[in-house]
Each structure stands twice: as structure tokens, then as C-alpha cells.
Amino acid sequence: MRVNGAEEKLDVEPWVSLADLLRDRLGLTGVKKGCDQGACGACTVLADGTRINSCLALAVQYDGKEITTIEGVAPHPLQEAFVRHDGLQCGYCTPGQICSAIGMLAEHAASGADPAALDEAEIRERMSGNLCRCGAYNGIVDAIKDVTR
Amino acid sequence: MKPFAYLKPADVDEAVLAVAADPGARFLGGGTNLVDLMREGIERPATVVDLTALPLDEVHDLPGGGLRVGALVRNSALAADRRVAARYPMLAQAILAGASAQLRNMATVGGNLLQRTRCPYFYDRESACNKREPGAGCDAIGGFNRSHAVLGGSGSCIATHPSDMCVALAALDAVVEVRSVRGVRRIPIAEFHLPPGDTPHVETALAADELITAVELPPVPVAVRSRYRKVRDRASYAFALVSVAAALEVRDGVVTDVRLALGGVATTPWRAREAERLLLGGPANEEAYRRAAEAELAPAAVRPGNAFKTGLVRATVAATLRDLDLGEEIG
Ligand SMILES: Cc1cc2nc3c(=O)[nH]c(=O)nc-3n(C[C@H](O)[C@H](O)[C@H](O)COP(=O)(O)OP(=O)(O)OC[C@H]3O[C@@H](n4cnc5c(N)ncnc54)[C@H](O)[C@@H]3O)c2cc1C
Numbered sequence: 468m469r470v471n472g473a474e475e476k477l478d479v480e481p482w483v484s485l486a487d488l489l490r491d492r493l494g495l496t497g498v499k500k501g502c503d504q505g506a507c508g509a510c511t512v513l514a515d516g517t518r519i520n521s522c523l524a525l526a527v528q529y530d531g532k533e534i535t536t537i538e539g540v541a542p543h544p545l546q547e548a549f550v551r552h553d554g555l556q557c558g559y560c561t562p563g564q565i566c567s568a569i570g571m572l573a574e575h576a577a578s579g580a581d582p583a584a585l586d587e588a589e590i591r592e593r594m595s596g597n598l599c600r601c602g603a604y605n606g607i608v609d610a611i612k613d614v615t616r
Numbered sequence: 617m618k619p620f621a622y623l624k625p626a627d628v629d630e631a632v633l634a635v636a637a638d639p640g641a642r643f644l645g646g647g648t649n650l651v652d653l654m655r656e657g658i659e660r661p662a663t664v665v666d667l668t669a670l671p672l673d674e675v676h677d678l679p680g681g682g683l684r685v686g687a688l689v690r691n692s693a694l695a696a697d698r699r700v701a702a703r704y705p706m707l708a709q710a711i712l713a714g715a716s717a718q719l720r721n722m723a724t725v726g727g728n729l730l731q732r733t734r735c736p737y738f739y740d741r742e743s744a745c746n747k748r749e750p751g752a753g754c755d756a757i758g759g760f761n762r763s764h765a766v767l768g769g770s771g772s773c774i775a776t777h778p779s780d781m782c783v784a785l786a787a788l789d790a791v792v793e794v795r796s797v798r799g800v801r802r803i804p805i806a807e808f809h810l811p812p813g814d815t816p817h818v819e820t821a822l823a824a825d826e827l828i829t830a831v832e833l834p835p836v837p838v839a840v841r842s843r844y845r846k847v848r849d850r851a852s853y854a855f856a857l858v859s860v861a862a863a864l865e866v867r868d869g870v871v872t873d874v875r876l877a878l879g880g881v882a883t884t885p886w887r888a889r890e891a892e893r894l895l896l897g898g899p900a901n902e903e904a905y906r907r908a909a910e911a912e913l914a915p916a917a918v919r920p921g922n923a924f925k926t927g928l929v930r931a932t933v934a935a936t937l938r939d940l941d942l943g944e945e946i947g
């Protein structure tokens with residue numbers, strides 16, 4: 468598996484989730500666990516550029532893939548935009564939000580659409596897999612909009 | 617999670633053989649349902665056969681305008697396929713109405729067909745549930761049943777089938793192709809999911825060792841004008857209270873072709889054949905739409921928690937068909 472650009476040879480039991488592997492074995496604690504049930508998005512990472520919930524992914528299923536966590540995307544313009552627009556309070560959901568937003572913008576670009584056409588309603592719908600207990604949604608949407616303009 | 621052995625076969629024969637030889641083996645698609653249920657201790661396979669290396673991840677054209685969808689096509693890829701959007705808009709909309717983008721990127725078509733109910737008592741191992749433990753009883757029937765079925769239930773189980781995608785597949789008469797060491801079978805979607813009856817733990821016509829290889833969508837010309845409408849407790853990322861997949865053709869104010877299926881209200885993805893029969897050849901107006909929905913609901917068994925669903929079905933069916941007939945008459 469390649470993680471944040473580095474080749475990792477790991478021997479792992481098949482019942483270990485990708486989230487646990489990244490956090491406990493590789494120390495990538497930017498990967499957060501909110502629910503461990505696919506419901507909150509805090510554990511979002513990119514697998515070959517596609518956003519997934521690493522808590523419902525068995526690590527063995529992702530053998531040979533390129534995994535990117537928040538540690539691997541930094542520094543990223545979205546991070547600055549989140550700070551500028553108050554897209555966070557406690558920050559627990561933020562790594563997942565940013566990885567998800569990167570994946571979302573790639574999905575949107577792959578459909579051939581113009582990123583500047585992403586309006587607030589569409590951003591909210593496309594980001595609905597990432598919950599924020601602090602309710603920083605307005606700032607999150609503004610930050611994403613900002614990087615598309 | 618209970619320890620298990622893990623296999624990742626590279627071809628279909630190998631996958632089918634692995635499960636035929638091992639009654640404790642289960643297939644794994646995207647894992648978004650099975651991994652969750654294994655973590656909860658509700659599913660405990662001895663061996664997990666990962667399907668994601670199988671070459672079943674493409675969508676092909678069929679002669680006559682249908683599509684053949686490999687069982688490992690991800691939900692997001694199917695929704696984004698331009699042929700699906702053009703020929704079966706209700707299917708793309710149904711998929712996009714379900715789960716979240718991350719989950720749709722992981723979930724496969726085969727796994728979506730076999731996802732298990734979201735009945736809270738099924739998930740709670742302290743509760744009585746005939747589906748989880750045959751013969752244990754059903755805490756939902758006299759309990760909190762706001763999310764439960766009004767159609768297709770039995771005295772043993774009233775859990776709803778949770779899939780959005782399957783509601784569109786029911787409306788489209790999809791066919792599920794399955795393979796085992798005994799050969800290939802083709803199961804019409806209407807016969808694929810089983811009502812609970814006395815055996816709510818038996819959910820589909822699929823045998824334990826059968827692999828879903830593909831879903832075939834026949835040509836359905838009326839589906840070019842189709843919609844999926846989902847009513848839920850929040851705007852996005854929640855299971856349906858009621859959903860409607862509909863396709864409609866109207867000429868001179870008369871319904872000349874129609875497809876209708878319901879989600880969130882039945883124990884299986886529910887094709888509304890009685891409503892279709894009443895609508896066909898009749899007037900394309902609000903009153904007819906409501907009457908057709910009413911007729912479909914004639915066998916409904918409501919409980920205090922879910923009685924609101926019948927009114928919601930009538931309103932949602934009518935609204936969806938209105939959407940389709942508004943200014944869309946064929947000259
Ligand atoms: C938080 C959350 C919200 C969700 N919201 C919705 C929603 O609103 N609407 C909705 O429709 N769904 C929703 N889902 C469910 C989601 O759509 C399913 O979990 C998903 O479709 C399952 O696909 P999978 O490939 O991940 O299945 P898996 O978890 O891999 O497998 C599910 C089952 O299918 C079997 N299986 C898989 N592939 C095959 C095959 N080819 N042949 C034979 N057996 C096979 C497995 O053995 C297992 O029993 C939600 C899920 C979560 C976690």
C-alpha cells in the first residue's frame with residue numbers, strides 16, 4: 468500500500484479497518500473516528516483519489532492502493548480557506564471535511580462541469596456525508612466555494 | 617470483530633468455488649453493510665471472500681437498448697453513467713438519493729441488492745428479532761415502528777427493505793444474474809426479494825453459495841421520462857420514510873404507459889402493479905393518481921407508529937406523477 472506517497476509493507480489481520488491501520492499502525496491520527504459506522508464522515512480518506520469512509524473499509528481490501536490522508540494533502544489551499552471562513556470550531560471533523568471536499572471537487576471535475584458553477588445547495592448535498600457536531604456548515608460551504616472561484 | 621479468514625479471488629470461478637466449499641463463507645463487496653454488521657456481531661462469517669478483484673465492474677450495452685451492469689460496479693459509477701442518466705433517470709436519481717458520496721464510492725450493485733434492514737431492533741442484540749434470531753419474536757410489531765412497513769409484512773416481521781436503488785430496479789423489471797457451481801440463473805427482480813412470511817431471516821431467492829454477477833436492465837422506453845422522489849426526516853443522508861420511482865407517458869390527457877414502485881413502506885422493494893393497472897388508459901390527473909395510490913394501499917396493515925405513511929404515499933405518488941405530466945404531453 469502507498470500511504471501519503473510512501474511505500475508501506477504491512478502485515479495486518481483481515482479484520483483491521485483501514486481507519487485503525489492508519490491511526491494505530493502508522494500514527495496518522497488526522498484520520499478521525501466519530502461513529503465507526505459510516506455515518507459521520509470523520510474518517511474520510513482518499514483511495515486512488517476517491518473519497519471513502521475508512522472505518523467501513525477492511526485494510527486488506529485496499530492492498531496495492533494509494534491512500535491519502537489529511538497528513539498527505541497538507542499544505543492545501545482548502546486548509547487556509549477553512550481557517551479564513553471559520554469552517555471549524557473544535558476541528559474534529561475538519562480532516563474528513565477537507566479530504567471529502569478534495570474528493571468531491573475531483574468527482575465534480577470528472578463530470579465535466581465547471582467548478583465555479585457549484586452553488587451552495589449543490590455543495591451541501593455533495594458534502595452531506597460529513598457531519599459537523601459544532602455546526603460550522605456555513606463556513607465549510609464558504610471555504611469550498613472560495614477555492615472554486 | 618470476530619476473526620475470520622480472508623480470500624481475494626481473481627476470477628469468478630474461483631470465487632464461486634471458495635464459497636461452495638465453505639458454508640461459513642460470505643462474499644464481500646464494498647463492505648459498507650457487511651463490515652458494519654460484523655462489527656456489531658450480527659454477522660459472523662468464518663471466511664470472507666472479497667469480490668473486488670473480479671472483472672465484473674463494467675456497464676455494457678445490450679441489443680435493443682438495455683444495459684448489463686456488472687455486480688461490482690460501484691453505486692457512484694452507475695449513477696454517473698451517461699447511458700443510465702439518459703435511459704433510466706429514476707435509477708440514477710435513486711442511487712444519488714441514498715447514503716453519502718463516500719459510501720456510494722465504496723458500495724457495489726450486488727451489495728446494494730443484498731443490504732439488510734435498518735430496523736433498530738435488528739441492530740440491537742438485546743431486543744427480540746426473528747430476522748436476527750429465528751423464533752425469538754419481534755419487538756418492532758408492538759414497539760417503535762415509525763420506520764416500518766405497511767405492505768408485505770407478516771406476524772413475524774415488518775422490517776422495511778432499505779434500498780433506494782432497488783425501488784428503481786423494481787420499476788424497471790431488472791433481472792439479477794447469479795452464478796454458482798451449479799451454473800447460471802436469471803432471477804427477475806420481482807422474485808428476488810422475499811416477503812418475510814414465517815421466515816424473515818430468509819430475505820432473497822439467492823442460495824448461500826450463489827454469486828450475483830450482473831443486473832440486466834431491459835429497454836424501457838417510458839423510463840426516459842422518470843423520477844425518483846424520496847421523503848425522509850432530513851434533506852439528505854437518511855433512509856426513506858416513503859419513496860416513489862415513477863415513469864409516465866401521457867397522450868391527449870390519457871395515461872398510455874406507466875411504471876410505479878414504492879420504497880420505505882414495504883418489506884421488499886414494492887412494484888405498485890395495482891396502481892399501474894388502474895392508471896393505464898385512465899385520465900392523467902391528480903385525482904386519478906391519488907385513487908391509484910389508495911388502491912395499492914388497500915392491503916396495508918398500519919400500526920400507530922407508521923400509520924402516517926399511507927397519507928404520505930398518496931401525496932408522494934401524486935406529486936411524482938404530477939412532476940412527470942406537467943407540460944410533458946407527447947404531441
Ligand atoms: C450510514 C449509512 C447510510 C446509508 N444510507 C442509505 C440510503 O439512504 N439508501 C440506501 O439505499 N442505502 C443506504 N445505505 C446502505 C448502502 O447502500 C449499502 O450498505 C451498500 O449498498 C451495500 O453495498 P456493499 O457493496 O458495500 O455491500 P457489502 O457490505 O460488501 O455486502 C452486503 C451483502 O451483500 C453480499 N454481497 C455483496 N456482493 C455480492 C455479490 N456480488 N454476490 C453475492 N453476494 C454479495 C455480502 O455477502 C453481504 O451480505 C447506507 C449505509 C450506511 C452505512
Ligand code: SF4
Pocket residue numbers: 733735736737738744745746747748753754755756757772773774775816
Ligand atoms: S421487524 Fe423484523 S427485523 Fe425488526 S425486530 Fe421485527 S423481526 Fe426483527
Ligand code: FES
Pocket residue numbers: 499500501502503504505506507508509510511520521522523
Ligand atoms: S467514523 Fe467513519 S463515518 Fe464516522
Ligand code: FES
Pocket residue numbers: 554555556557558559560561598599600601602603
Ligand atoms: S468543527 Fe467540531 S465537529 Fe466540526
